[in-house]
Amino acid sequence: MTTPPSPAGPNPDFPAWGPPNTPAPGMPTSGIPVSGTPMSGPPTSGFPASGPPTSGIPGYGPPTSGFPASGPPTSGIPGYGPPDPFGTPPAGAPNWVGPPTGAIGGGPGTGWPSGDRAPSGLPGRSRNKLIVGVVAVVLLLVCGVGGVAAFVSGDSDKKPAAAGATGGASASPTPSKAPEPMTATAYQSLLTEVDGLIGPAWQKVAAAKNQAATTEAVQALADAVKTSAPRFASLTPPKEAAAGHEQIKRAFNSLSSDFSTLAGSAKSGEICAGSSAVAQVTSLPSAGLLREAAKAFGSAFTFGAWLPAPVAQQTRTLANGTMVKKGTLNGSGEFTINNSGSDTDVAVSLVPNGAKVAAFTVFVSAGKTYKVKKVKDGSYQVYMSTGVDWDPGVAGFTRSCEFEKFADVFEFTTTSRQYTTWEITLKASVGGNADTDPVNPGDFPQ
Incomplete structure (x- = not known):
């Protein structure tokens, strides 16, 4: 008798206040200050100036039309320079009138502002001047990059309109109409369609005889539930189905996750036959939610007949040598x-x-x-x-x-x-x- 060897088993940058650069030929220059920073005095159509404002334009001298033969453009721009700190007019300035002393109240307009001088000792700058100064900064920035300058006029006390407002009217939201609930017939049709999708997939799981068949069947069941869940998410059910509808939404949300997990278990071999898959699914809390939904529908609606009562997991064996x-x-x-x-x-x-x-x-x-x-x-x-x-x-x-x-x-x-x-x-x-x-x-x- 021959006895072969005994084998073993399985192996286990922004610019500051200051004069802009001399514009290049052809550059728009209307409204650009020649030199110096804005001086003290009332605002004039958006630009700070020394001396009384005249129609929003500083009055250091009469503007000349067009462009002079040389030097910077002067249309609408003071030609004599600013007065000295003691109010003495600049050389060649006709009809000069020195500005009143003290801080001035009121906004810009033709001639002197109509407001009274502020009492002595109060700050010489008003909130309006701060606002205009900010606008002038913006304009100088625009001019500095070659943009067309624009004068800002109007009452600086006016507040800007709210973004998106048109005219003086204010819009009020129109309440949306609540969606109409489904009819009982349409809702039952939905339940029947979902049953028709999930039921056959469930039967294939129950009949699976090996790991390959179980893996395929469980994945098909998970896909069917994942496809069905969104159909209940946003609809308005008929009144008589309200209680069951809320339960069924909860059930499908849980079942989608549970069945995806089960598909992974079948692929790994943790679950390798239909009988064990059935026992695991029917014992899930999400399956209990689905049974509660069917119960809440009562006799008015039919759903979920494919899901049996909980089945206990078994541990069966055979006699040695069978x-x-x-x-x-x-x-x-x-x-x-x-x-x-x-x-x-x-x-x-x-x-x-x-x-x-x-x-x-x-x-x-x-x-x-x-x-x-x-x-x-x-x-x-x-x-x-x-x-x-x-x-x-x-x-x-x-x-x-x-x-x-x-x-x-x-x-x-x-x-x-x-x-x-x-x-x-x-x-x-x-x-x-x-x-x-x-x-x-x-x-x-x-």
């Missing part, structure tokens, strides 16, 4: 599965090399060993599936599934004087002489 697939055992070889060092049940399949169908599959309980006798001669590959909760209806585990196969090929040969016996130990150990490879669940032999 032949899940018996096959034909009429040879002389022996195959021993040592699972004594493991705390997980395992189903081991001996598959003819190159085939997709197992010759037999045997269930070996956690912590147990089992020997299969009468194995036919041939070359075989050894596949293993481990997990929790063996479902006889799908002939597989429903949770925590893993699928592997031994890298080596196992040969069984019988002669008149000897036969082959193999033993595998399903506990990784140092010095083990067998490697295992993961297997796609959809490629696992049945």
Whole structure:
């Protein structure tokens, strides 16, 4: 009798006050001060000036029309310069009248301002002058970059109109009309459409017999719920459906998240059969919200018949040595599965090399060993599936599934004087002489 080596199991900048530069030829210059900073005195159409204002233009001298042969442009611009600090008129200035002393009250206009002088000792600058000064800064900035200067006129006490206001009227918001509620018939039609989308997807989950089918079905269910949830978000339900409608919105918001999580669990193998997926979904709080919604609708509306009552999660197993697939055992070889060092049940399949169908599959309980006798001669590959909760209806585990196969090929040969016996130990150990490879669940032999 030949005893092959015993393989081991699976391996685990802005400018300040001051004169602008001499304008370039052709540059617009109307209204640009020749030199100096604005002097004390009443505001004149937006520009501060020394001396009495005349129609908003400073009166240092008569403006000349057009442009002089040389020097800066003078149209509308003082030609004699400002008086000295004692009020003496500038040289050549006709009809000069010195300005009154003291601070002046009132706004700009033709001639002297009509307001009284402010009492002696009060500040010489008014709030109006500050405002005009700010405007002049803006104008000088515009001129400095080549823009067309404009005079600012009017009463500086006037407040600017509110942005967006037109004329003297004020607009008031028009209350929006509340949306009309759906009719009971239209609302029931919506419920029926959603049931028709989710119901079939749910049935596919319940019928899934392996991890690949479960992953596909659960993802389709998650997509159906994600598509349905927004349809209830913004509509106004009929009065008789108000209570159930609020519950159904809450339920769908939760179900969308729960089903997406479930799809991930199926892909990873944490959930690998429909029965376990059904148990997990029906026990979710979001599923409870959906049942409460259906209950709140009462007899007026029908919805959610596809969702059953909560189903308890199970942990089923088989007796050690149970032949899940018996096959034909009429040879002389022996195959021993040592699972004594493991705390997980395992189903081991001996598959003819190159085939997709197992010759037999045997269930070996956690912590147990089992020997299969009468194995036919041939070359075989050894596949293993481990997990929790063996479902006889799908002939597989429903949770925590893993699928592997031994890298080596196992040969069984019988002669008149000897036969082959193999033993595998399903506990990784140092010095083990067998490697295992993961297997796609959809490629696992049945």
